[in-house]
Amino acid sequence: MEKTSDFYNNILEYFRLNYLNLAFTILFLIVGFFIANFIKRKIRLRLIKKSPNHITATFISQITGFTLKSIIILITLYLLGLDDFTNKVLAGAGLLTFVIGFALKDIGENFLAGIILAFKSPFRLDDLIEVNSIEGFVKDINIRETLIKTPDGKDVFLPNSIILKNPLFNYTLDGFLRYEFTLGIAYENNPTEAIKNILETVNKVDGVLLGNKKPAIIISELATNTININVKFWVDTFSTSKRSVHHSIRSQVMNNVIAALVSQGFSLPASILELKNYDASNSLHLNIQKEDNN
Secondary structure, three states: OHHHHHHHHHHHHHHHHHHHHHHHHHHHHHHHHHHHHHHHHHHHHHHHHHOOOHHHHHHHHHHHHHHHHHHHHHHHHHHOOOHHHHHHHHHOHHHHHHHHHHHOHHHHHHHHHHHHHHHHOOOOOOOEEEEOOEEEEEEEEOOOEEEEEOOOOOEEEEEHHHHHHOOEEEOOOOOEEEEEEEEEEOOOOOHHHHHHHHHHHHHOOOOEOOHHHOOEEEEEEEOOOOEEEEEEEEEEHHHOOOHHHHHHHHHHHHHHHHHHHHHOOOOOOOOOOOOOOOOOOOOOOOOOOOOOOO
């Protein structure tokens, strides 16, 4: 009990003798953090103006802010009179880094991967990418992870090391994205006329590129029941304010092509089942019953 009383008395005595130093130190800490945040914002804005990739600017500003705040905290400890503690922290930084790096291997790995991704710039904000079968639009990158929003609205926090270690598909880096689909027409239809009809229909859809990246319509396969026709066309993802809009172009193209072929009398058959009776002496009887919903 007496030791506890002495402990509190020592704390009160310390505050009485050093209240000015404590007030100055707290003020220094608050002002220092304010200045660090101000510098962080200024660096980000300056880099955004000079670099087309906002991800790099954001990441560099985060590293700068973290470094400045770490320095401010060490100076604060020194002003509080914790010289020995500060010196021990600095002297043991090498050993501490090794221990933390070993214990938090994944965090350190993601941190280094984030630095590489920020400077290498394999993607930008709102780019459509795919990593490990995860497809989505890049929304943010920080020291540990990258935020990806999938087309169905899910937010995926993907560790930076996974992006760095695995193949990365960027579908919108140069602004051009190709879509394709396959449909089948009956063998009694004229495939040349069908291709001509499809090409005219695709060219009329708003958002489909012409010229050097014009649509390509080819016969891809002579299947059992159908002549399969493959339709390829390009869209410009930079031409829309939101890059997710170009997904609707593919749906519009498919809808228009089907409507055009049906209106021109082309048959789009489903799978055909052929039944053969190898025993000519026995007739094959089929009993088809209509289900009564009532």
